[in-house]
Amino acid sequence: MDLSALTSLVISWQSLVILAVFGITLLIATYSTYAERVVAAFLQDRVGPDRAGPYGLLQPLADAVKLFTKEEFFPAGSNRALFVFGPCLAMTTALMASAVIPFGNTLLLNNGDVVRLQAIEVNIGMLYVFGVVSLGVYGLMIGGWASNNKFSLLGAIRAAAQAVSYELAMGMALIALLMVTGTLSLQKIALQQYDGLWNIVYQPLGFIIFIVCAFAETNRTPFDLPECETELVGGYHTEYSSMKMGLYLFAEYINVFVASAVMSTLYFGGFSFPGEHLLYNSLTSSQGELFAHNVVTILGTVVLFAKIFFFIFFFMWVRWTLPRFRYDQLMRLGWTMLFPLAILNIILTGAFILFFGSKAPKLDVSKEAAPTEIRTVARR
Amino acid sequence: MEQTIPEVIRTVPLQHYVFFAAALFSIGVLGVLTRRNAIIIFMCVELMLNAVNVLLAAFSAYRADPNGQVFVFFIMAVAAAEVAVGLGIIVMIYRNIQNTDVNLLDRLKW
């Protein structure tokens, strides 16, 4: 691991992808705030934001300007360093999670280079997402504690307790999925679904557990106890203002985005879509392999985003439809329902695979691909 | 693929892992010996355990022997149990004396 690897990486196409993923993440988060209002307005049959720009499309921009120019406020008795550090941590971890999500297959360039439409491919992608997202709760904790406000502290504690409670069931749901896929690489999981059925077919119960937990992990209604205004004013961000407040809000939407992307990838085929082989074969015969490959890849990316947007919409839909849990109900749901269900799911999955499934992993990607890795393949 | 992970780790010289782990461990030991806050002492102990984990994982990779990693799992599990018990004890003490400074605990002479 020397410096040259880093420099070559910085100036490569891959770094462009990283930048793009970063930008898209921010963009989607930004427009999620807009979408939230529009969806809310739609569901409540009223007019949403419509002043800033056409259909209010510039509303996020206006929000940003407002947040930037608001007064920076430090409550008395707060721990200043931690007060700033909290939102920063929440935002940083949120931004990092999207790095391992495969937004598409590869693009082949004319000069023979291959561009992977994924910022970072690591063999432990799933663990990475989990790890980084789990760190996010520290941001809430630190912020809530540093505020020197009883509401904030309570909100922070709730956030932590809730996050850890649901993370357990989420991890268990994931384990059942891992038993099916046999790998932790998000990209491999996505590619496996290229050929076969989507994992939702094998893991319906797991998906339900996962999505419920995803709601809780992102502190979205009906699990937004850490910030429920009826009880805790603003929860952990009661004392926050200006861009620090903005970072918390942003982080939440980024988490929603990441959760949607992960769910799409894990359970709904990621960037695969029905008929891709057909399209690839027909295009290959007419336009050549390179073109066909690129078109399928881009289409796949588009499809993936469609799936992601659907889940984001689903998040909002639920928010404006369901009432909030009471805190003890929330904890009981997590511990006494989801946790045993997740274990049951694991056992069922295991039994099913053992008695009906084949011995080999569903799709052994490593065997299918050329052992000499993609770069060589592309330089033909 | 399983065989390749050790190769990856082996691109870094073993000494680096050993020195790193030793440094981490020493920091932990120093912390235990010099700090007076029970929670910080406790965190330093965890640091020591994690140094051990790093070292074991590195050795495991260099020897292409899974036993070391299995050991790491067990250390983590045991450490979790220790965390549970240890934090419980610290909370219990905090409830009684509203502090976690070990110097305040002088009901029993050393």
Place this chain on the structure above:
Amino acid sequence: MLLATPVAYQPADYLPILIQFGLALAFVAFSMVVSHLVGPKRNSKVKDASFECGIESVGNARTPISVKYFLTAILFVLFDVEVIFMYPWAVNFRELGMFGFVEMLMFMGLLLAGFYYIIKKGILKWQN
């Protein structure tokens, strides 16, 4: 079809994480600094007091909280570490086959016994 997955992972594969981290840090720092420079600053004693719905704030904000939260955290630590054991097992589930399944059933049985015990012990009774 050309697949995007490398066969062998290199430490360099993890390098982009650093770049991503740098980017995130840059963004966060940027927004912090800008909002700090742009926003107005007018402090007063009343304004700085911590917010308690307009009522004068009472006592220390960092008060001890219900021990249930603590218990939840402890339980999480324990169970989460048990879950760690399942990750390698799940990834290699097919190779381990029946033997691994039965072993894990025993493990989960113990886990559930403990789980049932703590539920019975009233961990989720928030009323008392």
Place this chain on the structure above:
Amino acid sequence: MLSIILLSVSGLANLFLGFLRSNRLILPLVLLVLAAVLAINIFDVDNSSAALAEWARTGYLRNMLFFDQYARVFTGVIVLTALLLLPFSQHYVQDDNPNLAEFYSLMLFSLVGAIMMVSYTNILILFLGIETLSIAMYVLAGSDKSNLRSNEAALKYFLMGSFATGILLFGVALLYGATGTFDLMQMGAAIRALPTADATLAPMMYVGILLMLIGIGFKISAAPFHFWTPDVYEGAPTIFTGFMSTVVKTAGVAGFFKLLVVAFGGDTIPFWLPTLTTMLVLTLLIGNVGAVAQTSVKRMLAYSSISHAGYLLLALVALRSGMLSANAIFFYSLAYSLATVAAFGVLQLVQNQRQREDYEGLNGLARTNPLLALAMTISMLSLAGIPLTAGFFGKFQLFNAAAQEGYIGLIVFAVVMSAIGIYYYLRPIIAMYMRPAVEGAEAPVPVTGLQSVVLVVLMGLTVLLGVLPGLLDGVLNVQ
């Protein structure tokens, strides 16, 4: 293996027993289980030559536990100790005690840990055993939640214990790096070969061995790593102090001995032996001198437990005498456990009634409770190593093993130390027999029938072993 399974399962089941309305059932059931384990232990052995050959062949990853005669015998000591100690916890058995089942379950679990520590053939199991034992004991040490001394004991025990675990584990990691295995036999073979085979790895191995010695030194409270012991033993509820100073010590020393003999034996012995010898000398000195200065019986027993760790180290230092050492450890730990159980049992009963644990608390006990006084006397004499009690032959066997290896200087030192010991072991006897009861404490201490029977059994065993030590000769023949 059966004993471990039975103990674990009954420990778990016992937890659920706590949900019953009445707690009366728990103690009898636990005693029953322990008796059953003791009985099972007799058959729970796989020391046939075929099993040994199988172990030598597969060794690796499998057969991490091995129930040879050594494991079985020490399991017997451990379980017997627990069985005899538990009746003195009867005062805990009250229906309004919500944590009763947990106490006993933790005890059972810690026994599992102790058994693992004497039956391991893989460092992993040693580590797990130590931790299973220790973690349960951390909780039990602090089980008197509202008592600040108990809290403090728990915290100190916990911090020092986990610190020791860290050191121990770092040693394990280094040894693994040097030898590439956790299997005790393979590690032993690798360590014997290493100094010549691979000089670069040798320093790592030496550091690893030293760190492991230190870590285990902490666990068995050998000086200079003993400083937590008096506080913890004094602060913890008496019954658990009794448990700590018997079961934990026996398991620790037996496990340590196995480690030293199997893994660290051979040419490396001269490397670490000076360290161990220094520990031994310091332990004896600090244990005995410290005990003299105490005013609390409990604290005196804590120091006495340190000093007994020192005597046991004598057998470890003399490990090259092989079976002689193993036998000595076995006999001594049995004698020591019996005597200590009796001492803590009596102390617990006296404490229940008189609410004090200093020497004055024992005043006049001979008049009010002759049985308790006699039990305490025999126990003290046994701890002091006076003939007619098991302690004498325990010490004799230790010295015998040490003399076999020519450590005459150490023996003389140990003898001088046990002479000091006699002084403080006589003090409870003086208090009980030669001083009148303190004002207001003239009432007899209540003793249940079961407790009386146990005390008689303890006395009987101590005297029996003191008169006919040959009974246990050769119990440990196969290793």
Place this chain on the structure above:
Amino acid sequence: MLTALLLIWPVAAALLLHFVRGSAARALAFGASLVELVLALYAAFQFQTDYSLPHFELDYAWLASAGIHFHIGMDGLSLLLVLLTAFLVPLILLASFRHDYENPSVFYALVLFMQSGLIGVFVALDAFVFYFFWEVALIPIYFLAGVWGGERRVQVTLKFFIYTVVGSLLMLAGFVYLYYMTGASGAARSSDLAAFYNLQLSAQEQSWLFLLIFAAFAIKMPLFPLHSWQPDTYEQAPAPATMLLSGIMLKMGIYGTLRWLLPVVPLGVSRWVAPVMVLAVVGIIYGALIAIRQRDMKRLIAFSSLSHVGLMIAGMFSLTAVGLQGTVIQMLAHGVNVVGMFFIADIIERRTGTRQIPELGGLTRATPLLSVTFLVILLGTVALPLTNGFVGEFLLLMGVYQFNPWLGAVAGLTIVFGAVYLLRMFQRVMLGPDSSFSAVIRDLTGAELAVLVPLVVMVFWIGLFPGTFMHISEPAVNKLLVLINR
């Protein structure tokens, strides 16, 4: 088997006592001790052949793995001391009948228990058995003195205990070393007496071993300057305990030296014999001088005992046949005399409430029987010819004289001094000016006579027919001498 029976019977009786309350306890204890005496006498009459060989042996593998056997048996020397023990214990028990001790069953059980320990010491033929009983004998006396003793009993008995145990631990260390040396030539290790006798050790080793082992014996006897526990303990212990201590327990040290020290490390003995002799003689003078200044009867007897023991040690270390024979006879004589002396002191104290010599006087008028017995025993102690003391001390002095005439001359002072302080005590207490007690004091009762008459008989028996006993001990002593001079 008979030896084992001698050991077990008192223990069994002691356990039986647990079920008896009050005065029945002492009756039972007394009965048991009589049975023991009968057993011992039976053993004495069963001795038909050579007195130098152990009889009634029992050899049981005690710790087989270590080569330690429970080996016991009696030769002439052992027999004499067993007889002495069996003879004195009933008398001591009888002597205590006047006292009302708290918890009599425990008290008498301890006495019987101690008897077993004492006999065990005298019959042990294995070093560890010897050590075992050596310590076993200590425990009951500790409790007897500590629980039923005088005001300062706690400190005094603790001092006594620590003193003795430290000594015996040193002895144990010596034994352990010897035990190891038996295996040095590749033979199986053994702690048997015979194995010890066969050892070939260097002078240097023997010199150290002598110090280690002799420490225990010297403390027990006690040899000046290790005696500081003795007067206090004798004074504070209850009368029966004092009698046990002085009458029998003291002999453990001398017996141990004879049996376990002199023949085992002869080279060590020759290295240290001179200092020991000097200390012994110093002890004689010192004990006598202090005794002269004592006002307390018990303390006076204690110091006189110290003085007499000094002579025994000196005689023993003369390493001559007469010296050793004298030691044996004097052990018996001293046992009889000192028990009698302490008993009489106890009687007087009980009657008058004081032991202070100046407060007493003129008791003889009302108590002719007491006076006579007192005088007889006293003269025995002073070593008047025809009494038991004379035989022993004469032989001892002969021995010392053979060793070194000057020392012999100085040691001879013991008789002179003894006459001075003992006769002065008698003169002051029994004769002298009348005190407030002289009229009211009662003479001996039947029970007291029952104690004193056998003692008086023994005083004359040994004094007139010492051959009865020397005949028994002589072969054994000669055998020892052979071993010592090898």
